[in-house]
Amino acid sequence: MAPEMDQFYRSTMAIYKSILEQFNPALENLVYLGNNYLRAFHALSEAAEVYFNAIQKIGEQALQSSTSQILGEILVQMSDTQRHLNSDLEVVVQTFHGDLLQHMEKNTKLDMQFIKDSRQHYEMEYRHRAANLEKSMSQLWRMERKRDKNAREMKESVNRLHAQMQAFVSESQRAAELEEKRRYRFLAEKHLLLSNTFLQFFGRARGMLQNRVLLWKEQSEASRSPSRAHSPGLLGPVLGPPYPSGRLTPTRLDMVRPWAPPPPPFAPPPPPAPSAGPWGLRPAAWSLLPPRAPVYAAPLRRSFRPGAASAPPWWLGRRPENPYAEAWDWGWGLE
Amino acid sequence: MAPEMDQFYRSTMAIYKSILEQFNPALENLVYLGNNYLRAFHALSEAAEVYFNAIQKIGEQALQSSTSQILGEILVQMSDTQRHLNSDLEVVVQTFHGDLLQHMEKNTKLDMQFIKDSRQHYEMEYRHRAANLEKSMSQLWRMERKRDKNAREMKESVNRLHAQMQAFVSESQRAAELEEKRRYRFLAEKHLLLSNTFLQFFGRARGMLQNRVLLWKEQSEASRSPSRAHSPGLLGPVLGPPYPSGRLTPTRLDMVRPWAPPPPPFAPPPPPAPSAGPWGLRPAAWSLLPPRAPVYAAPLRRSFRPGAASAPPWWLGRRPENPYAEAWDWGWGLE
Known part of the structure; x- marks a missing residue:
């Protein structure tokens, strides 16, 4: 072939x-x-x-x-x-x-x-x-x-x-x-x-x-707006001093130290530096926090709050040692 | 309280x-x-x-x-x-x-x-x-x-x-x-x-x-273009009759029945009806097939092809029974 x-x-x-x-x-x-x-x-x-x-x-x-x-x-x-x-x-x-x-x-x-x-x-x-x-x-x-x-x-x-x-x-x-x-x-x-x-x-x-x-x-x-931080209906109208007193002024209330928890793990982080991560700048996460550190009102009688005047209360004492601070180094954003 | x-x-x-x-x-x-x-x-x-x-x-x-x-x-x-x-x-x-x-x-x-x-x-x-x-x-x-x-x-x-x-x-x-x-x-x-x-x-x-x-x-x-169906370099120039004859015309070649396989499982489907599936109309899948059914050239001597004239050859006989025909009912398209 x-x-x-x-x-x-x-x-x-x-x-x-x-x-x-x-x-x-x-x-x-x-x-x-x-x-x-x-x-x-x-x-x-x-x-x-x-x-x-x-x-x-x-x-x-x-x-x-x-x-x-x-x-x-x-x-x-x-x-x-x-x-x-x-x-x-x-x-x-x-x-x-x-x-x-x-x-x-x-x-x-x-x-x-x-x-x-x-x-x-x-x-x-x-x-x-x-x-x-x-x-x-x-x-x-x-x-x-x-x-x-x-x-x-x-x-x-x-x-x-x-x-x-x-x-x-x-x-x-x-x-x-x-x-x-x-x-x-x-x-x-x-x-x-x-x-x-x-x-x-x-x-x-x-x-x-x-x-x-x-x-x-x-x-x-x-939802970060402070006005939504709690239901306003629960506050204000319900409150009224049983012993009316003209001296209970807002200035005075400002001096009241409510019970305040130590900074929790779910607390927002400190405001981010201008140089942000890959996701861009975050919305400031602080708006829900009180604008300034609350002033603690001394208790009326020392006997009920032992050591209150001599040492900072536990929650002030714990604040600097907060182990959770870095847990909130997060955020998100849209490019 | x-x-x-x-x-x-x-x-x-x-x-x-x-x-x-x-x-x-x-x-x-x-x-x-x-x-x-x-x-x-x-x-x-x-x-x-x-x-x-x-x-x-x-x-x-x-x-x-x-x-x-x-x-x-x-x-x-x-x-x-x-x-x-x-x-x-x-x-x-x-x-x-x-x-x-x-x-x-x-x-x-x-x-x-x-x-x-x-x-x-x-x-x-x-x-x-x-x-x-x-x-x-x-x-x-x-x-x-x-x-x-x-x-x-x-x-x-x-x-x-x-x-x-x-x-x-x-x-x-x-x-x-x-x-x-x-x-x-x-x-x-x-x-x-x-x-x-x-x-x-x-x-x-x-x-x-x-x-x-x-x-x-x-x-x-x-790539469906018939011109790419095979490497043209392998055909034509290599072929030349060892016994030159002016009678070997294209018309004659058209009459030659090459060995043709039965329709395989990978054969394209018949051209789709105008109403197509969810993927729209398919490109006609026939372009690679010979434009018409090849004509079978009878062998020179019956002794070499027993039964060739009395019965269709096996590949013609098998064609109607092709079990793969529906295997090609597919296609794709872009919307």
Whole structure:
């Protein structure tokens, strides 16, 4: 057989070998890895749901409080938003499962046998044609040696057979190449579909969060307003001295030292320096604190407050040692 | 003690109880759930990386082929993009871990003791002051009964003490309310930070995919062009009949039936009807197929192709029974 025919034959067989021994096992492995990926998606979705259900419960507790309804509302909305994100992510998961993994799995199973058969049939057909051509060429050679009167006709036959053989190997190679390319395109287009589903998810998720984050930020900042620090209805009108006295003036009240807790772990941090972290400047977190250190009013009788005049009370004494001060070095901001 | 003082006392104690018995255990649980959530993130990130590494290897195989370099390039780029997305997702994960869970965990540990102490000290201080006031009121009552000359001064003292007590309970309640509110705000602002980190991730991810998906789509469609179906260099010039004959015309070649495989599982589907699926119209997937069914050229000698004239060859016979036809009912598109 002519060397170029043989070259076509070997390169066509190599394509079938590559599909059988590289592409299909790789696709099979991809289906396995894809199922792991899918399980990781489901696990994330579930963990997010459980986490944000817990956030929602805390938000509902805040809604019951007298102080933090707005904050409770924000927490509940965050939980709702997460649920929406989760259900949008479900579209990605379904696409990945139904449109990629299932097709990939089905195709790779069918394809192993199909490519084996194709390769085998190509091999048989090639040998048939090659043997046919060889035989005709031998016959022609014998006829030409014998100066047979039909040699000219035979030569035309051999030429025709040879041309058919050329067309056969070249078209068969083209067909095998198409098969190879189809498989890579299948994979690329399937993952293009996945990428596009992700793109749409990211777009929707971004749109969903964009306005809400701004709204939550505004509401959260509004809730810092000192006027909302407690329910005003509980104060003032209820209070009235049982022993009326014109001397109970606001100036006097300023002198009263209420019981004040030591700085707690949930206290805001000192105002940030102008150079802020990656999240930009924080809103000053001090607005809820009294504008100045309260002045302690000495008790009427020393006997009821032993040591009150000689040593600072425990809460003043503890303040400098506050172990929680750095626990509040946090904040957030929008770029 | 006056009922309104008692009411303040009980409602302040209830706030401490709620922080101790509701908020802090809920926060502790949230840290636990958050760590699960974090693990799920890591697992997803890892599964995605393994999956797209496998895609990359297939892409590199395609780059080695003679037919699918563009498709290989697309697959490798998809894998790169996934790596970028993963590293962006890492920012979300780090924020969640460092800025939320660690703070929440630290605060909830410190807070249990702090709130217990605060409640206990408030209780003690309230009782001191209440006892002090009761005692002064008894004394005043005795002095007024005795018409003591210092009764007027004592009355002023009692009034002052009473006002101080009022200010104490009201300010203490305000302080407890602030503590409660601080904790809910902490939670809300921390999750606002998380939401904002997600928002930025979604924005970046969308931006990253948007142009690439379009480019991949174009490249993938361009690779359907029949001119790229095989390497033209391998055909044509190599072929030349060893027995030159002017009768080998293109018309003749058209009559040659190359070996043609049966429709494979990776074959494109029939052109879609105008009403397309959720992903819109598909590009016609037929362009790689020969424009018409090839005509089969009868073999020169029947002895080499037994039964060829009496029955259709196996590949024609198999075609109608193709079990893979529906495996290609897929496609993708951009909205």
